[in-house]
Amino acid sequence: EAGVAQSPRYKIIEKRQSVAFWCNPISGHATLYWYQQILGQGPKLLIQFQNNGVVDDSQLPKDRFSAERLKGVDSTLKIQPAKLEDSAVYLCASSPRGSGANVLTFGAGSRLTVL
Amino acid sequence: GQSLEQPSEVTAVEGAIVQINCTYQTSGFYGLSWYQQHDGGAPTFLSYNGLDGLEETGRFSSFLSRSDSYGYLLLQELQMKDSASYFCAVDPARIYNQGGKLIFGQGTELSVKP
Numbered sequence: 001e002a003g004v005a006q007s008p009r010y011k012i013i014e015k016r017q018s019v020a021f022w023c024n025p026i027s028g029h030a031t032l033y034w035y036q037q038i039l040g041q042g043p044k045l046l047i048q049f050q051n052n053g054v055v056d057d058s059q060l061p062k063d064r065f066s067a068e069r070l071k072g073v074d075s076t077l078k079i080q081p082a083k084l085e086d087s088a089v090y091l092c093a094s095s096p097r098g099s100g101a102n103v104l105t106f107g108a109g110s111r112l113t114v115l
Numbered sequence: 116g117q118s119l120e121q122p123s124e125v126t127a128v129e130g131a132i133v134q135i136n137c138t139y140q141t142s143g144f145y146g147l148s149w150y151q152q153h154d155g156g157a158p159t160f161l162s163y164n165g166l167d168g169l170e171e172t173g174r175f176s177s178f179l180s181r182s183d184s185y186g187y188l189l190l191q192e193l194q195m196k197d198s199a200s201y202f203c204a205v206d207p208a209r210i211y212n213q214g215g216k217l218i219f220g221q222g223t224e225l226s227v228k229p
Contacts, residue, residue, distance in 0.1 A: 033216075033217075035219075040221075041221055041222070042204075042219035042220050043158065043217075043219045044219070045216060045217070048216055055216070056216055091157065091158070102145075102146055102148045102163055102204070102217055103148075103160045103163070104150075104158075104160065105160070106157040106158045107157060108157050109157060
């Protein structure tokens with residue numbers, strides 16, 4: 001089966017600019033996650049979707065980050081305006097609903113550098 | 116809240132056995148997972164423990180003691196390709212059908228030397 005697709009793989013922007021990342025999960029996976037991974041740290045959950053509804057966005061900096069999954073399939077994460085501390089890899093992951101073994105399949109990530 | 120602690124780095128030689136420990140504190144707990152991440156790559160699922168005890172998958176085993184809030188990943192017959200970061204992760208969800216929300220540790224960087 002095809003994996004989790006993400007684009008772009010790399011993005012360099014100036015602070016205060018905006019950026020958007022796209023994710024297409026594994027077909028049929030109801031749950032989609034966006035994680036932020038800063039160099040040398042573990043992934044940190046930003047937002048979790050179940051189909052097109054938000055399950056958890058408690059860690060999403062809503063003053064600058066937004067995410068949507070309008071049709072319950074692919075998703076977009078936007079940062080506007082970007083700050084230096086947003087430099088990180090943004091990982092998208094998906095899982096089948098109710099996967100009690102917590103098997104998340106991650107995409108390769110989008111590496112953001114904010115100058 | 117949730118927190119997980121793992122050693123930041125471990126070094127071992129090819130053919131050896133290494134154990135990576137993980138202790139956790141969570142407001143709820145559904146299971147402990149392990150993920151492997153090579154430099155520049157995506158985290159990939161290795162193992163899951165929902166109940167106490169040992170789970171074995173080839174050269175990798177994972178152990179959980181819920182009473183001690185402790186688990187470990189055991190890697191046997193180490194190979195150079197095992198050099199990577201290893202993350203433990205907990206699912207604090209109380210309701211099974213909500214689907215896993217994983218909270219990750221900071222990761223342990225394993226270096227396998229010849």
